[in-house]
Amino acid sequence: MLYxxxxxxxxxxxxxxxxxxxxxxxxxxxxTRRGDVKTPTFMPDGTRGVVKSLTAEQVKSAGIDIVLANTxxxxxxxxxxxxxxxxxxxxxxxxxxxxxxxxxxxxxxxLSKLRKITEDGVTFKDPVTGDMRFISPEISMQIQLKLGADxxxxxxxxxxxxxxxxxxxxxxxxxxxxWLERCIVEFKKLTKDMKPEERPLLFGVVQxxxxxxLREQSLKIIQDSEVDGIAIGGLSVGEPREExxxxxxxxxxxxxPKRPRFLLGVGDPRDLRYAIEHGxxxxxxxxxxxxxxxxxxxVEGDKQIHLTNAQFIDDISPIDPGxxxxxxxxxxxxxxxxxxxxxxxxxxxxxxSIHNLRYLQRICESYRI
RNA sequence: GCAGAGUUAGUGAAGCGGUCAAACACAAGAGACUGUAAAUCUCUCGGCUUAUGCCUUCGAAGGUUCGAAUCCUUCACUCUGCA
Numbered sequence: 001m002l003y004x005x006x007x008x009x010x011x012x013x014x015x016x017x018x019x020x021x022x023x024x025x026x027x028x029x030x031x032t033r034r035g036d037v038k039t040p041t042f043m044p045d046g047t048r049g050v051v052k053s054l055t056a057e058q059v060k061s062a063g064i065d066i067v068l069a070n071t072x073x074x075x076x077x078x079x080x081x082x083x084x085x086x087x088x089x090x091x092x093x094x095x096x097x098x099x100x101x102x103x104x105x106x107x108x109x110x111l112s113k114l115r116k117i118t119e120d121g122v123t124f125k126d127p128v129t130g131d132m133r134f135i136s137p138e139i140s141m142q143i144q145l146k147l148g149a150d151x152x153x154x155x156x157x158x159x160x161x162x163x164x165x166x167x168x169x170x171x172x173x174x175x176x177x178x179w180l181e182r183c184i185v186e187f188k189k190l191t192k193d194m195k196p197e198e199r200p201l202l203f204g205v206v207q208x209x210x211x212x213x214l215r216e217q218s219l220k221i222i223q224d225s226e227v228d229g230i231a232i233g234g235l236s237v238g239e240p241r242e243e244x245x246x247x248x249x250x251x252x253x254x255x256x257p258k259r260p261r262f263l264l265g266v267g268d269p270r271d272l273r274y275a276i277e278h279g280x281x282x283x284x285x286x287x288x289x290x291x292x293x294x295x296x297x298x299v300e301g302d303k304q305i306h307l308t309n310a311q312f313i314d315d316i317s318p319i320d321p322g323x324x325x326x327x328x329x330x331x332x333x334x335x336x337x338x339x340x341x342x343x344x345x346x347x348x349x350x351x352x353s354i355h356n357l358r359y360l361q362r363i364c365e366s367y368r369i
Numbered sequence: 370g371c372a373g374a375g376u377u378a379g380u381g382a383a384g385c386g387g388u389c390a391a392a393c394a395c396a397a398g399a400g401a402c403u404g405u406a407a408a409u410c411u412c413u414c415g416g417c418u419u420a421u422g423c424c425u426u427c428g429a430a431g432g433u434u435c436g437a438a439u440c441c442u443u444c445a446c447u448c449u450g451c452a
Binding site for chain 1: 396397398399400401402403404405406407408409410
């Protein structure tokens with residue numbers, strides 16, 4: 001097929017496998033230009049260049065090693081040129097560890113009412129200003145390189161998995177692969193003067209909806225391409241979790257062991273465990289920080305509690321006595337947090353965010369050797 | 370003491386003869402959230418354990434009316450002027 005290209009420019013040894021159970025969980029080391037990271041690893045989303053409500057130190061305190069940022073959001077405001085002038089993504093948000101940028105592909109889905117797709121790319125309407133913005137595979141690569149991310153993602157097309165949207169699965173599948181070709185061409189052009197150790201890592205995105213055959217084909221196409229890592233996209237977009245699990249289960253034995261596998265957008269503890277147990281190395285999600293700002297935290301047993309509930313009004317215990325996060329270790333009580341949430345004190349959301357990030361990263365750590 | 374204005378569900382505040390258990394906001398209670406248009410959104414919020422049903426409400430007590438939170442009388446408070 002047109003979009004198959006020989007593997008001849010992969011960075012070698014970016015992933016060192018330490019332990020691998022057949023088709024199951026593995027632990028390893030991901031080598032980036034900004035340091036090595038143990039896997040599996042959870043990577044919080046700092047869409048606008050920071051993990052919402054947290055300083056880099058607070059994120060680090062939760063055991064986090066990699067932070068995401070978003071191409072679409074930083075492109076429309078303040079713009080990649082401004083970020084570059086401010087020193088690049090790392091200096092911008094003071095996160096000195098590895099950073100990964102998402103391509104803007106997810107906004108093709110999440111802003112579906114505000115965008116128009118053509119083969120060339122996607123025209124978005126800025127949700128705030130109404131300005132029209134155009135992102136193509138090439139532009140996404142340019143933005144991500146300019147932002148200075150250590151790992152970047154190919155610009156893909158994903159659709160919802162409800163009855164109406166699922167009809168577009170095949171189209172999104174094909175387009176994602178055509179766009180990957182263009183991403184790779186542009187990426188090589190933009191990085192041709194970089195030394196191998198300076199070059200960021202490129203992740204291609206597997207699509208195919210809930211169709212196992214398409215997923216398998218997509219994975220093959222991605223793995224036959226000159227990408228450093230494999231990203232699994234288009235899941236956790238509202239489908240029953242069993243449907244997502246079927247896809248993850250099907251792909252588990254098919255991954256290239258030499259490359260890191262990144263499941264996009266998964267952050268429910270149960271899903272995190274399932275994914276890791278089916279060979280996923282990296283995951284990102286807004287859930288821990290968004291839920292935390294909404295006063296929902298995870299506790300022992302993957303249960304979630306609502307800190308605003310009346311039952312916690314005079315509860316002197318921390319969120320989870322077994323947790324070693326900053327909030328729990330310092331014994332911020334549920335009663336205190338409930339109160340601060342009730343009066344809209346942002347510190348409550350920050351402390352809960354640290355806790356939820358720690359909760360997910362502890363799950364990841366439990367799978368490391 | 371005189372003259373005005375007011376008293377509505379936890380709070381603030383609409384309503385000014387029927388379509389009012391009573392808008393709206395806040396507070397309160399519960400829930401949702403998975404590559405962040407999300408410190409957001411949804412539901413409940415007089416009682417009856419749940420209903421196109423019944424009951425009790427709009428400072429208090431009387432009255433007018435087929436019908437009153439809405440009109441009248443008296444009373445009780447509150448606020449603003451003048452003393």
